[in-house]
Amino acid sequence: MNVHEFQAKQLFGQFGISVPRGKEILSPEAGSAWVAELNVPVFVVKAQIHAGGRGKAGGVKITKDKAAVPGLVKELIGKTLVTHQTGPKGREVRRLLIEEGAAITKELYVSIVVDRDSGWPVFIASTEGGMEIEEVAAHTPEKIIREAIDPAVGFQGYNGRNIAFALGLPAMEPVIVNPFILMLGNLYRMFMDKNAAMVEINPLVITSDKKLIALDGKVTFDDSALFRHADVQQMRDLHEEEPLEIEAGENNLNYVKLDGNIGCMVNGAGLAMATMDVIKLAGSEPANFLDVGGGATKETVAAGFRILLKDPNVKGIFINIFGGIVRCERIAHGVIEAAKEVKINVPLVVRLQGTNAEEGRKLLAESDLKLEVADDLWEAAQKIVKLTGKAA
Amino acid sequence: MSILVNKHTRVVVQGITGKEGSFHATQCKAYGTQMVAGVTPGKAGQTVEGIPVFNTVRDAVKKTQCDTSLIFVPPPFCADAILEAADAGVTLIICITEGIPVNDMVKVKRALYGRDVRLIGPNCPGVITVDEAKIGIMPGFIHKKGVVGVVSRSGTLTYEAVHQLSTLGLGETTCVGIGGDPVNGTGFVDVLALFEKDPETQAIVMIGEIGGDAEEKAAEFIKTKVKKPVVSFIAGITAPPGRRMGHAGAIVSGGKGTAAEKMKILEAAGVRVVKNPAEIGQAVKLALGR
Numbered sequence: 001m002n003v004h005e006f007q008a009k010q011l012f013g014q015f016g017i018s019v020p021r022g023k024e025i026l027s028p029e030a031g032s033a034w035v036a037e038l039n040v041p042v043f044v045v046k047a048q049i050h051a052g053g054r055g056k057a058g059g060v061k062i063t064k065d066k067a068a069v070p071g072l073v074k075e076l077i078g079k080t081l082v083t084h085q086t087g088p089k090g091r092e093v094r095r096l097l098i099e100e101g102a103a104i105t106k107e108l109y110v111s112i113v114v115d116r117d118s119g120w121p122v123f124i125a126s127t128e129g130g131m132e133i134e135e136v137a138a139h140t141p142e143k144i145i146r147e148a149i150d151p152a153v154g155f156q157g158y159n160g161r162n163i164a165f166a167l168g169l170p171a172m173e174p175v176i177v178n179p180f181i182l183m184l185g186n187l188y189r190m191f192m193d194k195n196a197a198m199v200e201i202n203p204l205v206i207t208s209d210k211k212l213i214a215l216d217g218k219v220t221f222d223d224s225a226l227f228r229h230a231d232v233q234q235m236r237d238l239h240e241e242e243p244l245e246i247e248a249g250e251n252n253l254n255y256v257k258l259d260g261n262i263g264c265m266v267n268g269a270g271l272a273m274a275t276m277d278v279i280k281l282a283g284s285e286p287a288n289f290l291d292v293g294g295g296a297t298k299e300t301v302a303a304g305f306r307i308l309l310k311d312p313n314v315k316g317i318f319i320n321i322f323g324g325i326v327r328c329e330r331i332a333h334g335v336i337e338a339a340k341e342v343k344i345n346v347p348l349v350v351r352l353q354g355t356n357a358e359e360g361r362k363l364l365a366e367s368d369l370k371l372e373v374a375d376d377l378w379e380a381a382q383k384i385v386k387l388t389g390k391a392a
Numbered sequence: 393m394s395i396l397v398n399k400h401t402r403v404v405v406q407g408i409t410g411k412e413g414s415f416h417a418t419q420c421k422a423y424g425t426q427m428v429a430g431v432t433p434g435k436a437g438q439t440v441e442g443i444p445v446f447n448t449v450r451d452a453v454k455k456t457q458c459d460t461s462l463i464f465v466p467p468p469f470c471a472d473a474i475l476e477a478a479d480a481g482v483t484l485i486i487c488i489t490e491g492i493p494v495n496d497m498v499k500v501k502r503a504l505y506g507r508d509v510r511l512i513g514p515n516c517p518g519v520i521t522v523d524e525a526k527i528g529i530m531p532g533f534i535h536k537k538g539v540v541g542v543v544s545r546s547g548t549l550t551y552e553a554v555h556q557l558s559t560l561g562l563g564e565t566t567c568v569g570i571g572g573d574p575v576n577g578t579g580f581v582d583v584l585a586l587f588e589k590d591p592e593t594q595a596i597v598m599i600g601e602i603g604g605d606a607e608e609k610a611a612e613f614i615k616t617k618v619k620k621p622v623v624s625f626i627a628g629i630t631a632p633p634g635r636r637m638g639h640a641g642a643i644v645s646g647g648k649g650t651a652a653e654k655m656k657i658l659e660a661a662g663v664r665v666v667k668n669p670a671e672i673g674q675a676v677k678l679a680l681g682r
Contacts, residue, residue, distance in 0.1 A: 085634075114494055114495075114498055114574065114575060116574045116575060116603075116604040116605070116606070116641070117579075117604070117605060117606075117609065119497065119498050119501035119502065119575040120498070120502070121498065133646070134646045134647055137646075150502070151498045151499055151502045152499075152502050152503070192495055195493050195494070195495050197494065222493055222494045222495065223640075224467060224491045224492060224493045224494065224640060225493035225494070225495065225496075227468065228468075228493070254638045256632070256635050256636075256637060258630070258632060266548075267548055268546065268547045268548030268549060268638075269546065269547075269572060269637060269638025269639045269642060270544070270545065270546020270547060270548060270549030270550070270572070270599065270601055270627050270638075270639070271546065271547075271548040271549040271551075271552060271627075272637070272638060273549075273601060273602070273627035273628040273630075273631060273637050273638070273642070274549050274552070274625070274627045274669040276628075276630040276631070277627060277628070277629045277630050277651075277667075277669065278668060278669060278670065279630075280629065280630045281667060281668055285630070286630055289631070289635075289637050289638065291638040322548045322551050322552055322555070323531070324529070324530060324531035324534075324547075324548065324551055325415075325419075325529060325531060353552070353555060354531060354534060354551060354555065355531055355533070376670065377552065377669060377670040378668060378670035378671075381670075
C-alpha cells in the first residue's frame with residue numbers, strides 16, 4: 001500500500017526524523033490560514049498524488065508571497081498531473097501539502113528495502129540526492145552505497161559510520177555526522193516497526209544552519225502486515241486506486257487492470273501471468289491480470305465476470321482453469337450459473353484442464369451458453385484471439 | 393532416488409484441525425504419505441483421519457519421530473509456527489501459508505541461518521516425490537513417475553507443466569514449489585544442486601516469474617554447476633512495471649526483475665528458455681533427445 005508524502009512525513013516525525021513544518025490542505029481558505037500561521041519566508045505548495053515526477057509536471061510551486069498561496073491552491077486542486085509514473089491519463093490532484101521552504105546546501109539520498117536474496121534489510125544511500133536512484137544506479141553505480149543490516153541485532157552504530165564515511169559526510173559537514181547516524185537508526189526502526197516494504201528520503205537535505213531535514217519522502221507498506229497497523233490502514237486513499245481493482249479486492253480477487261482487450265480469468269497467480277503472456281504470443285494483448293484463487297467457485301467466477309465486463313476495452317473473455325483440488329465440473333457449473341446472472345455479450349473461450357476436465361468440458365458444451373471450449377492452452381489462446389481480432 | 397522427501401519421510405501437520413489443514417492432511421495420507429502427527433495447541437488427544445493431534449511440535453517429535461513439518465497456520469502466527477518446528481528438531485519445513493508479513497520472514501530466515509533445517513516456501517504448493525510422498529496441496533493424480541525434476545515459484549502453473557510432462561510420458565521425479573514470496577527459505581540454486589546430484593533426474597524444468605533475481609542467480613549456478621539439461625519458462629513478459637501480479641514477490645521494481653532480462657540471462661547460461669508455456673513439455677522431450 002502506498003501513502004501520500006504528507007502521511008510519510010507524519011510518520012517520519014513520529015520516529016524523530018526532522019521534516020519541514022507542513023499541513024495537508026484541501027481548500028484555498030485553509031491554505032491562507034495555514035501560511036499565516038506558518039509565517040516563514042518561503043512556502044512550498046506540493047500536489048499530493050501517489051506518483052513521482054510531480055515537480056516536472058508542474059505539481060510543486062514555490063512562493064515567498066503569502067497572498068499568492070490561495071491562487072496556487074485553486075490552480076492545483078482539480079488539476080490532472082501527467083508524470084512518467086501516472087501513465088498518459090494522469091492523476092487528478094485532490095489534496096496538497098503546504099510547508100516551509102528550506103535553505104538547502106546539500107542533497108542526499110537514503111532508503112531501506114529488503115534484499116530478497118539474503119533476506120536482510122539494506123540501506124541504499126547516495127550523495128546524489130534529488131535524482132531518481134534508478135538513474136544514479138544506471139549511470140554512476142559507484143555513487144550507490146549499500147549497507148545490509150543484520151535483522152537479529154538491528155541497526156548498529158557501525159552501520160551508520162559505514163554509510164556516513166562512504167558518503168564522505170565527515171569531511172563535508174562534521175557536525176552533521178552524529179545526527180545523521182541517529183536518523184538512520186530511527187529510519188530503520190520505522191521500517192521494521194511499521195512493516196514497511198520501502199522507506200525513501202529523497203532528498204535528505206543539509207540546510208544552511210546545518211540541520212538534516214527529510215524534504216521529500218516515500219513509504220510503501222507490506223500489504224500482508226496491514227492487519228497489525230490500524231493507523232496505516234487509515235492512510236489509504238481510495239481515490240488513488242483503480243475502481244475495478246478496489247471492487248476486486250472487496251471480492252477477494254487479485255486483479256490488475258491492463259490496456260489490452262482480452263479479459264482473462266485464471267486460478268493461480270503464475271498461471272494467470274502465463275495466460276497473459278500466451279495471449280500476447282497469439283497476437284493480442286491482455287486486458288487484465290485476474291487470479292480467482294486456488295478454490296474458484298460460482299461466486300468468485302460471477303464476481304470475476306462482473307469486473308471484466310465493466311472494463312469497456314474488453315472484447316472477449318478467456319477463462320483458464322487448471323483444476324487441482326477444485327474439480328473442473330464444479331467450475332463448469334460455476335461458469336454456467338454465473339453467465340446466467342451476468343449478461344455476457346462478448347466471445348468467451350473456456351479452457352479446463354486437470355481434475356475432471358472432461359466432464360467439465362462436456363457440461364459447457366451441452367449448456368446453451370455461447371462459448372468455445374478448449375483443452376489445450378495454446379489452442380485456447382489462438383481461439384480467443386481469432387474471435388476478438390488481433391491487437392491494432 | 394529423489395530429492396527432499398520420499399516414502400520414509402514422516403510428516404507432522406501444523407494447523408491440522410483447521411479447514412485447509414485437515415482437508416490436505418487427508419489428501420496427503422490418501423496419496424500414501426506417512427502422515428504421522430498433527431499439531432494444534434489445546435487439541436491434543438483428538439485425531440484427524442486417524443492422525444494423532446498434539447499440543448506442540450516438540451511432543452509430536454517425541455512421540456512419532458516425525459522429521460518433516462507441513463504448515464497451514466494462518467499468516468499472523470506462521471513465523472511462530474516455523475520457528476517452533478525448527479526448535480523441535482524437524483529437519484524439513486514446508487510452509488504452504490500465503491500472506492506472511494515480509495519482516496516476519498526476514499526474522500525467520502535469519503533465525504534458521506546456520507541450523508540443520510531447510511524451509512521450503514512459504515506461499516508454495518509444497519513438495520511431491522511421485523508415487524512416494526505428497527507433502528502439499530498439489531493434485532497428486534496429474535503426476536507420473538519419470539525422469540524430470542521440477543522447481544517453480546508458482547502453483548497452478550507448475551501443475552500445467554507437470555501435466556504436459558506426464559501426458560508426453562516423460563514423468564517427474566520430484567516437484568518442488570519454492571513459493572511466490574519475496575523472502576523464502578529455499579531458492580532455485582539449492583534445488584537445482586539437489587536435482588543435479590539425483591541419479592534418477594535426467595532433466596530439470598525451472599519455472600520462474602518476474603521480480604527479484606532468483607532466476608539470475610540460478611543462471612549463474614547452471615552455467616558452471618549443472619550438466620543436466622534445464623528447460624525454463626518465465627511468467628510475466630506482459631506484466632507492467634511497478635505492479636504486484638498476485639504473488640507478493642512478482643513485481644518489476646526500478647526496471648529490475650523483468651521476464652525479458654531473466655530469459656536473456658538464462659539463455660546465455662545454456663538454458664532452453666521457452667516463450668510459450670504450452671511448450672514446456674515438448675522442449676524437455678527435445679532436450680532429452682526423445
